[in-house]
Amino acid sequence: MMVGTPSTPLSKIQRATISTPGGPRVREEKILVTVRIRPLSRREQALYDLIAWECVDDHSIVFNSPNHDRAVNSYTFDKVFGPSSATRKVYEEGAKDVALSALTGMNATIFAYGQTSSGKTYTMRGITENAKGTIVVKLVEEVVKDGQHLRHLINICEAQRQVGETALNDKSSRSHQIIRLTIESSLRETSGCVKSFIASLNLVDLAGSERASQTNADGTRLKEGSHINRSLLTLTTVIRKLSGGKKSGHIPYRDSKLTRILQSSLGGNARTAIICTMSPALSHVEQTRNTLSFATSAKEVTNNAQINMVVLGQEVGQAFAEGSGQTGSRVTKSRAFFIFMLKMKKEMEELKRERDLVQSQLESERKAHKVPKGMNQRGPSEVAGVFLFMVMIVQPPLQKLGQEMLFVGRQWLGNQLPPQIHLCLSMKSEKSSSDSSSSEEANRALEVLHKEVASHRLGNQETAENIAKLLSEIQNMQVPNSISEEIMEGDQANLIEEISRFKSQGSTIESLERKLENVQKTIDQLVTSFTTHEETSECKTPSKKKKILPFNLSNSANMQSIIRPPCSPLSSSCQVREHDRENKAPENYDSVRSGNLSCKVTPLKNDESGNFLSSKDGTPVTRKSNSVNVKKMQKMFKNAAEENIRSIRSYVTELKERVAKLQYQKQLLVCQVLQLEEANDSGAEASEYSDPSPEPWHLMFEEQRKEIIMLWHLCHVSLIHRTQFYMLFKGDPNDKIYMEVELRRLTWLERHLSDLGNASPALLGDEPAGSVSASIRALKQEREYLAKRVSSKLTIEEREMLYSKWEIPPGGKQRRLQLVNKLWTDPYNMQHIKESAEIVAKLVGFCESGEHASKEMFELTFVCPSDKKTWMGWNLISNLLNL
Numbered sequence: 089m090m091v092g093t094p095s096t097p098l099s100k101i102q103r104a105t106i107s108t109p110g111g112p113r114v115r116e117e118k119i120l121v122t123v124r125i126r127p128l129s130r131r132e133q134a135l136y137d138l139i140a141w142e143c144v145d146d147h148s149i150v151f152n153s154p155n156h157d158r159a160v161n162s163y164t165f166d167k168v169f170g171p172s173s174a175t176r177k178v179y180e181e182g183a184k185d186v187a188l189s190a191l192t193g194m195n196a197t198i199f200a201y202g203q204t205s206s207g208k209t210y211t212m213r214g215i216t217e218n219a220k221g222t223i224v225v226k227l228v229e230e231v232v233k234d235g236q237h238l239r240h241l242i243n244i245c246e247a248q249r250q251v252g253e254t255a256l257n258d259k260s261s262r263s264h265q266i267i268r269l270t271i272e273s274s275l276r277e278t279s280g281c282v283k284s285f286i287a288s289l290n291l292v293d294l295a296g297s298e299r300a301s302q303t304n305a306d307g308t309r310l311k312e313g314s315h316i317n318r319s320l321l322t323l324t325t326v327i328r329k330l331s332g333g334k335k336s337g338h339i340p341y342r343d344s345k346l347t348r349i350l351q352s353s354l355g356g357n358a359r360t361a362i363i364c365t366m367s368p369a370l371s372h373v374e375q376t377r378n379t380l381s382f383a384t385s386a387k388e389v390t391n392n393a394q395i396n397m398v399v400l401g402q403e404v405g406q407a408f409a410e411g412s413g414q415t416g417s418r419v420t421k422s423r424a425f426f427i428f429m430l431k432m433k434k435e436m437e438e439l440k441r442e443r444d445l446v447q448s449q450l451e452s453e454r455k456a457h458k459v460p461k462g463m464n465q466r467g468p469s470e471v472a473g474v475f476l477f478m479v480m481i482v483q484p485p486l487q488k489l490g491q492e493m494l495f496v497g498r499q500w501l502g503n504q505l506p507p508q509i510h511l512c513l514s515m516k517s518e519k520s521s522s523d524s525s526s527s528e529e530a531n532r533a534l535e536v537l538h539k540e541v542a543s544h545r546l547g548n549q550e551t552a553e554n555i556a557k558l559l560s561e562i563q564n565m566q567v568p569n570s571i572s573e574e575i576m577e578g579d580q581a582n583l584i585e586e587i588s589r590f591k592s593q594g595s596t597i598e599s600l601e602r603k604l605e606n607v608q609k610t611i612d613q614l615v616t617s618f619t620t621h622e623e624t625s626e627c628k629t630p631s632k633k634k635k636i637l638p639f640n641l642s643n644s645a646n647m648q649s650i651i652r653p654p655c656s657p658l659s660s661s662c663q664v665r666e667h668d669r670e671n672k673a674p675e676n677y678d679s680v681r682s683g684n685l686s687c688k689v690t691p692l693k694n695d696e697s698g699n700f701l702s703s704k705d706g707t708p709v710t711r712k713s714n715s716v717n718v719k720k721m722q723k724m725f726k727n728a729a730e731e732n733i734r735s736i737r738s739y740v741t742e743l744k745e746r747v748a749k750l751q752y753q754k755q756l757l758v759c760q761v762l763q764l765e766e767a768n769d770s771g772a773e774a775s776e777y778s779d780p781s782p783e784p785w786h787l788m789f790e791e792q793r794k795e796i797i798m799l800w801h802l803c804h805v806s807l808i809h810r811t812q813f814y815m816l817f818k819g820d821p822n823d824k825i826y827m828e829v830e831l832r833r834l835t836w837l838e839r840h841l842s843d844l845g846n847a848s849p850a851l852l853g854d855e856p857a858g859s860v861s862a863s864i865r866a867l868k869q870e871r872e873y874l875a876k877r878v879s880s881k882l883t884i885e886e887r888e889m890l891y892s893k894w895e896i897p898p899g900g901k902q903r904r905l906q907l908v909n910k911l912w913t914d915p916y917n918m919q920h921i922k923e924s925a926e927i928v929a930k931l932v933g934f935c936e937s938g939e940h941a942s943k944e945m946f947e948l949t950f951v952c953p954s955d956k957k958t959w960m961g962w963n964l965i966s967n968l969l970n971l
């Protein structure tokens with residue numbers, strides 16, 4: 089099925105869909121945003137609430153105040169559904185296209201956002217049921233089975249979902265609900281090729297944002313409300329930042345579980361549709377405006393959806409089709425195969441990354457030591473290599489697929505590996521996984537190694553055993569866990585998963601290193617046995633020594649590859665001896681060096697250090713004999729053999745260094761991740777504020793102020809503190825530090841309170857639960873205190889004007905308290921905040937004496953809750969925590 093752009097007319101909205109040059113496998117597009125207005129509820133009708141919103145066409149909605157006392161606002165979206173629109177229509181025009189993307193291998197998310205009781209659950213239930221349809225396309229016989237199964241799952245989800253009654257909704261959802269369907273599909277083309285797709289479809293019904301004053305929430309409902317508002321605040325922050333484009337800096341996905349789960353749907357690898365639901369009622373106008381403002385930001389968010397697809401060749405497609413006919417369902421095999429392919433790809437990428445890293449390190453070392461390019465890129469001999477064994481475990485019906493993957497894998501991976509690593513990619517069927525080496529490749533590779541090493545064979549039993557041991561150790565150097573490692577969906581993996589991944593890689597490296605250690609030991613033994621053997625043989629008579637010459641002189645091909653300039657410590661010591669001899673009899677030595685064989689014939693014997701001495705006076709002599717050549721060649725062979733063994737050793741050392749470097753880098757990364765986690769846990773949002781490309785301060789200030797206001801609201805912070813802070817910090821560059829400190833402190837406070845709230849009431853006991861309720865009580869007392877000051881601080885005219893503006897009915901009881909109870913209750917409405925602050929400032933008298941409110945009062949020292957500051961704001965906050 090082809091992925092198409094939404095079928096809605098787009099005359100009013102620019103929705104860019106850009107295909108990458110490589111084809112349509114990556115899709116960059118804006119989030120599809122629609123708005124649905126529900127009819128007035130019975131409750132709203134009973135209260136004679138009025139309809140305040142009107143759909144002027146399929147894309148636009150306007151605020152239509154019955155009082156005509158506000159400017160007419162118009163909002164435009166991909167689609168607007170009026171109160172009479174059926175859910176089917178909402179699905180068809182606002183979700184179907186995105187939902188069906190999952191069938192073509194693109195992750196997709198559909199979620200409903202809106203105020204409490206605006207119709208999210210009502211809408212998403214219908215959407216989810218319609219998207220069930222998407223799972224069973226073409227599998228007619230399985231429709232009923234899968235449909236029942238899906239319904240069964242939805243029922244389980246809904247049964248687990250917290251629902252509670254509030255003043256606005258009898259069955260208000262008190263938690264977010266996310267249904268994630270993993271959709272696997274395959275398409276066999278007429279050519280025999282099989283396209284295999286896998287994608288997730290998320291169906292998200294968010295809990296609604298709410299104002300405690302409207303829902304009359306208290307106790308558990310209030311706590312739920314603050315959790316809901318907190319995650320929605322993070323969601324709105326994420327959307328707002330994403331809508332600002334690439335320069336928006338750090339996106340705080342990790343600040344709530346909701347945004348962590350939805351991360352790939354928000355600016356990532358997914359197609360996303362958001363349906364914003366709203367009540368038409370005049371009484372909810374401010375909340376509705378917030379919803380529309382969220383929707384307006386969401387329109388600007390760009391996602392990059394990719395098709396998760398594997399194409400199998402004709403032969404494999406056939407095998408796949410045959411295999412799928414044997415046992416199990418096609419879908420299961422498709423999934424297993426797909427997952428396998430992804431694993432392979434991931435591992436290959438990992439290897440490639442490591443290779444690049446090593447290459448760049450070698451390059452910089454080469455530059456540092458001014459080694460000409462080309463040298464040391466490869467060991468001096470082919471034998472200086474490591475065989476990388478990758479073993480695929482394949483279920484019997486998928487063996488043919490496995491063969492194809494071997495082919496692809498060998499070609500692909502073979503090209504990526506450094507020359508020293510010989511690839512042995514083999515396949516094991518699951519039933520015979522105990523077979524040690526079923527692959528021809530492995531045998532062939534070992535043969536090569538055998539041949540190489542055989543040319544160095546010393547005819548010594550012990551050495552042969554060492555070589556055999558070395559071979560088996562190299563053979564065992566498989567990449568551990570190469571198959572069992574979980575697939576990581578990179579963009580979804582959270583930091584904790586990353587940490588454990590790095591930890592497991594650490595142990596992988598450890599085991600690799602242990603194996604390298606074993607190889608090294610064996611090599612050491614090999615070298616020792618070789619040296620001992622040589623020493624012994626050199627002490628023997630030349631005639632005996634001849635019998636155990638390591639190499640046959642007639643083997644000229646081997647000689648060519650073995651003879652190298654001596655550069656090992658051993659060979660340099662030989663040079664020194666040669667030099668010593670040169671000092672004693674330079675004239676003779678010259679003749680040897682020049683290869684002049686016309687010398688005196690004198691029987692030779694060796695001194696302790698292996699120099700050639702005359703039998704009588706010990707002076708060095710040369711003789712005209714082929715034995716000189718033999719000895720010279722013997723030395724050269726010895727050097728060459730040493731060289732080869734040394735090169736294996738140096739390669740192992742190099743590998744160990746690489747492992748150590750990688751391990752160090754990974755540890756460093758783990759440390760950084762842990763620090764980040766810690767910073768997050770303690771509420772220190774350092775990364776967010778140390779953004780390398782910060783926004784202009786005035787924009788940052790506005791954003792931070794909004795967050796602070798919301799956090800004050802969620803933490804039930806003193807109104808006097810809020811007012812004082814609000815009045816003092818208005819965006820001056822010097823305010824930055826105060827804003828940051830306030831934000832960090834509040835974030836910590838909010839997390840602390842919400843952690844208390846997260847615990848089950850049964851587990852909480854009296855004390856911690858008291859923290860939240862004490863803060864609410866303190867706020868209530870503060871309101872009563874402020875209400876008492878209304879008469880003394882405001883004139884009658886001022887009071888009446890405020891009563892009318894804040895809709896306090898005339899003649900009502902406790903009008904002063906009613907007025908104060910309305911202050912600072914709508915954290916989304918900046919006008920409301922400004923007016924609330926002005927009233928509280930008047931009641932407390934901030935405007936009369938400036939010295940009451942100096943910025944220094946907010947200095948960092950006030951962090952200590954036991955400090956008795958004259959200013960009461962933070963004392964109140966610390967009281968909230970019973971500190």
Ligand SMILES: Nc1ncnc2c1ncn2[C@@H]1O[C@H](COP(=O)(O)OP(=O)(O)OP(=O)(O)O)[C@@H](O)[C@H]1O
Pocket residue numbers: 125126127129171202203204205206207208209210211257259260261262294295296297365
């Ligand atoms: N489009 C609609 N047509 C008719 N009734 C609707 C519509 N949308 C919602 N309703 C009704 O409005 C009420 C509230 O809807 P719903 O529970 O879906 O809201 P919600 O946004 O999920 O609320 P909360 O966030 O509190 O869970 C329900 O009684 C529902 O049946």
